[in-house]
Amino acid sequence: MSIKTIRVYHDKGLLPEPDRDASGYRWYGANDAIDLIKIRMLAEAGVPLARIRALKSATDDEFQQALREIDDELTARIRGLRATQGRLRQLAAGHLAPLPxxxxxxxxxxxxxxxxxxxxxxxxxxxxxxxxxxxxxxxxxxxxxxxxxxxxxxxxxxxxxxxxxxxxxxxxxxxxxxxxxxxxxxxxxxxxxxxxxxxxxxxxxxxxxxxxxxxxxxxxxxxxxxxxxxxxxxx
Structure with missing residues (x-):
């Protein structure tokens, strides 16, 4: 994960900025690394950063419910992408079916x-x-x-x-x-x-x-x- 991406997460309020030491460096602990992994996984799933920020204050039950909803959305997107892939393959094979x-x-x-x-x-x-x-x-x-x-x-x-x-x-x-x-x-x-x-x-x-x-x-x-x-x- 790039430093630029981490700075974006700081600016959006997704990740608190740790204090700098005497040398001017920020030190991130294990909990920070776990938070970064969660943020990155949700972002890669297409979850907007504003929604990720809201999930930081969610209860365990609310967070699990949100994950189920995200999973359902991913399933629908995957189904749509597979359908699109199938049409592309039909087009490549010269067997395009424009109608159901x-x-x-x-x-x-x-x-x-x-x-x-x-x-x-x-x-x-x-x-x-x-x-x-x-x-x-x-x-x-x-x-x-x-x-x-x-x-x-x-x-x-x-x-x-x-x-x-x-x-x-x-x-x-x-x-x-x-x-x-x-x-x-x-x-x-x-x-x-x-x-x-x-x-x-x-x-x-x-x-x-x-x-x-x-x-x-x-x-x-x-x-x-x-x-x-x-x-x-x-x-």
Whole structure:
């Protein structure tokens, strides 16, 4: 341990400064060495110096409780570092998986339910962006959408939207997406949100009109705006 580090501990009030002898030297005893070891171990564990200073006046029980909490924090950090290490190794091996396994399974379900490859690819890209930019909320948003699409009636609403992509704006055969029966479970429906992609709507007028219709009907049925609609984006 360097003299500079010891001086920092003196300045922060972590270690009392011993008196100097006639030659101007400070003499540290065994207890000082033990205190230094404790301080260094806690600092290496990532404990802030202010917290270490507070622990100096803690009772034995309080100190042991603090050590258990620090141990738990270290365990969480180690778990996170191992996960990061695993992703780095996947990247090095060329097998990067940007989405959780359950999201991949959901994308397979979309194809099985009849969604077009265009829709599945769009959803994949969307969730990659969501997990990259909002990692703390992404899994909650995903579960919310997955729950919505598990409802056959609501799923059909989005299937109709997906399949209307290639319709012309003036196509007389155009039909509006079917709306789920409002006599369904309103308590369940009102708790759900979904993602309505709007990027392709700007390029094609028919899907643009349908997007607005789907958002309106989803809001009417569930009592909540669809994630990605204009209203929810402003909110």
């Amino acid at each position: 396994t359950e999201v991949g399974a959901h994308l397979e379900d979309l194809a099985r339910w009849g969604f077009t490859s265009r829709w599945v690819d769009l959803q994949r890209d969307l969730w990659i962006l969501v997990f990259a930019t909002h990692p703390d909320r992404a899994i909650t948003l995903f579960h919310d959408q997955a729950e919505t699409l598990a409802d056959p009636a609501l799923r059909q609403l989005f299937l109709d939207y997906d399949h209307a992509h290639d319709l012309d704006a003036d196509d007389p055969t155009h039909r509006r997406p079917r709306t789920p029966d409002r006599r369904g479970d309103p308590g369940t429906l009102r708790t759900r949100r979904t993602v309505i992609p709007r990027a392709r709507s700007a390029r094609r007028p028919a899907p643009g009109r349908i997007s607005a219709t789907v958002a309106h009907r989803f809001r009417r049925v569930t009592g909540r705006p669809a994630l990605g609609s204009r209203r929810s984006a402003r909110g």
